[in-house]
Amino acid sequence: MIELLSPQGMGEVDRASAAAGVSGATLMDNAGRAVAASAQRRWPDARRVLVLAGPGNNGGDGFVAARILAERGIEIVVAALGDRSALRGDAAAAASAWTGETRDLAQADYAWPDLIVDALFGAGLSRPLDGAAAEAVGRVNASGRPVLAVDVPSGLDGATGEALGGLAVQAAATATFVRLKPGHVLLPGRSICGPVDLADIGTPAAALAAAKPAAWLNRPELWADAVPTPAIDAHKYTRGHVAVWSGPALRTGAARLAAVAAFRAGAGAVTIVGERDALQVHAAHVTAIMLREPGEDGGWADILKERRVAAVAIGPGAGVGDGARLALAQARAAGCATVIDADVFSMFPGDPEGLAKLIATGQGGAALTPHDGEFARLFGSAAPAGSRLERATAAAARLGAVIVLKGPDTVVAAPDGRAAIADNAPPDLATAGAGDVLAGICAGLMAQRAPAFEAAAAAVWLHGEAAKVVGRGLIADDLPAALPAVLQRL
Numbered sequence: 001m002i003e004l005l006s007p008q009g010m011g012e013v014d015r016a017s018a019a020a021g022v023s024g025a026t027l028m029d030n031a032g033r034a035v036a037a038s039a040q041r042r043w044p045d046a047r048r049v050l051v052l053a054g055p056g057n058n059g060g061d062g063f064v065a066a067r068i069l070a071e072r073g074i075e076i077v078v079a080a081l082g083d084r085s086a087l088r089g090d091a092a093a094a095a096s097a098w099t100g101e102t103r104d105l106a107q108a109d110y111a112w113p114d115l116i117v118d119a120l121f122g123a124g125l126s127r128p129l130d131g132a133a134a135e136a137v138g139r140v141n142a143s144g145r146p147v148l149a150v151d152v153p154s155g156l157d158g159a160t161g162e163a164l165g166g167l168a169v170q171a172a173a174t175a176t177f178v179r180l181k182p183g184h185v186l187l188p189g190r191s192i193c194g195p196v197d198l199a200d201i202g203t204p205a206a207a208l209a210a211a212k213p214a215a216w217l218n219r220p221e222l223w224a225d226a227v228p229t230p231a232i233d234a235h236k237y238t239r240g241h242v243a244v245w246s247g248p249a250l251r252t253g254a255a256r257l258a259a260v261a262a263f264r265a266g267a268g269a270v271t272i273v274g275e276r277d278a279l280q281v282h283a284a285h286v287t288a289i290m291l292r293e294p295g296e297d298g299g300w301a302d303i304l305k306e307r308r309v310a311a312v313a314i315g316p317g318a319g320v321g322d323g324a325r326l327a328l329a330q331a332r333a334a335g336c337a338t339v340i341d342a343d344v345f346s347m348f349p350g351d352p353e354g355l356a357k358l359i360a361t362g363q364g365g366a367a368l369t370p371h372d373g374e375f376a377r378l379f380g381s382a383a384p385a386g387s388r389l390e391r392a393t394a395a396a397a398r399l400g401a402v403i404v405l406k407g408p409d410t411v412v413a414a415p416d417g418r419a420a421i422a423d424n425a426p427p428d429l430a431t432a433g434a435g436d437v438l439a440g441i442c443a444g445l446m447a448q449r450a451p452a453f454e455a456a457a458a459a460v461w462l463h464g465e466a467a468k469v470v471g472r473g474l475i476a477d478d479l480p481a482a483l484p485a486v487l488q489r490l
């Protein structure tokens with residue numbers, strides 16, 4: 001499992017490393033060597049390297065890398081921010097071990113190098129860049145030279161993936177140590193970093209064990225054990241029955257996309273429930289999917305009970321009328337696992353507590369799949385602040401349900417604080433109906449008894465991989481049919 005550590009968590013690991021007998025100087029030496037190795041692997045022809053060194057340990061890593069690269073015959077100039085005598089501790093020692101050319105940052109010649117190593121600021125960046133640092137970053141970005149960032153590109157907040165004050169070095173690649181940070185994966189951080197090289201720098205296992213991950217990268221290792229493969233003696237209802245609530249006749253597409261996706265994700269049976277005129281439209285398109293009209297009360301309680309429905313999807317094309325609200329209440333009362341999407345968020349504008357109360361009436365797992373706009377609509381003026389990771393985590397705790405905050409870096413967060421960030425979604429997924437498919441996959445997995453967090457994380461990953469299978473020209477209708485190829489690879 002690929003853990004992500006916050007910059008703060010990383011600081012705790014550093015302190016624990018010292019306590020476990022591995023000094024900061026050793027870690028810095030290994031970090032600088034890892035930077036030099038990345039530089040030479042990625043830019044084997046670079047003969048002239050400009051190293052920008054900042055006032056903290058990030059700069060210290062830069063001085064070590066400068067020394068190692070110079071020993072290997074590469075021409076190096078270090079351009080340092082601030083007075084060398086102001087350096088402290090390991091960084092001061094690394095700087096005094098560097099005997100080559102050093103200039104003031106303001107004197108750096110950005111036309112000279114084949115490669116720039118950015119060791120200005122890493123995890124210790126505490127405020128937006130200004131003054132000489134900001135000017136240097138502007139000149140680096142205008143230089144057209146490739147940049148290898150040390151730990152994180154200077155200006156990027158490793159916790160959030162945001163450029164503090166909107167200014168950060170644009171790296172061609174980033175060399176980081178020990179663990180990825182959320183900012184390497186969340187956008188725009190992922191784009192600002194470029195590909196990331198992750199190096200082991202000799203951190204003792206005991207020091208790592210003490211640090212709580214901020215999140216995980218969304219990969220099959222995270223959820224594969226919880227997502228079932230059908231048993232040899234399975235029949236359609238033991239595999240899990242999904243029901244999807246359909247909106248009116250002229251808005252049936254979204255529910256159908258969700259239903260087909262749930263089926264492809266492995267549900268044994270899928271039923272679409274909707275008004276007769278809507279079902280007539282569905283009937284023209286589906287074959288194995290069953291169609292049922294609501295009961296006399298306008299809901300689906302009898303169907304959920306008699307047909308042993310394990311999971312429902314409500315929201316895609318559902319409309320905001322009383323029917324969808326009743327369907328949600330009845331699904332919770334029936335103990336169904338529940339995927340909540342799209343129109344349901346418009347039924348509780350600025351009232352997440354209202355939705356949380358309704359969710360809490362049932363025992364089944366619940367996953368909500370809002371994009372940023374729906375998230376804002378649901379939470380209104382009391383929306384949680386911070387990065388996408390922080391907002392999703394806070395929302396999950398408030399709602400007592402899994403939150404899937406959709407985007408190119410979809411975050412899945414559980415009420416217990418676990419979170420996964422996806423980095424596999426191609427841009428082709430930004431297309432109408434893709435969210436309905438995601439809700440359906442999630443319901444399909446929850447119907448097979450996958451817990452909500454694992455089901456949602458798996459759904460997000462599968463959705464991204466299915467989109468990659470289709471590639472350019474993708475429309476949402478293509479996604480369910482691409483799922484078998486991805487599932488077979490698991």
Ligand SMILES: NC(=O)C1=CN([C@@H]2O[C@H](COP(=O)(O)OP(=O)(O)OC[C@H]3O[C@@H](n4cnc5c(N)ncnc54)[C@H](OP(=O)(O)O)[C@@H]3O)[C@@H](O)[C@H]2O)[C@@H](O)CC1
Nearest residue numbers: 027028055056057058121122123124125126127128129151
């Ligand atoms: N286990 C690991 O991963 C290891 C990590 N290592 C490395 O250590 C790095 C973290 O080092 P770090 O804590 O010294 O912080 P760093 O980023 O160098 O900056 C701190 C300095 O910058 C200053 N400063 C801050 N913001 C500023 C601004 N906007 N404008 C101007 N100044 C600003 C700040 O001043 P202050 O805020 O205190 O006034 C302070 O002087 C990490 O990224 C990695 O490269 C390895 O060496 C070993 C193992």
Ligand SMILES: [K+]
Nearest residue numbers: 118121152154
């Ligand atoms: K840096």
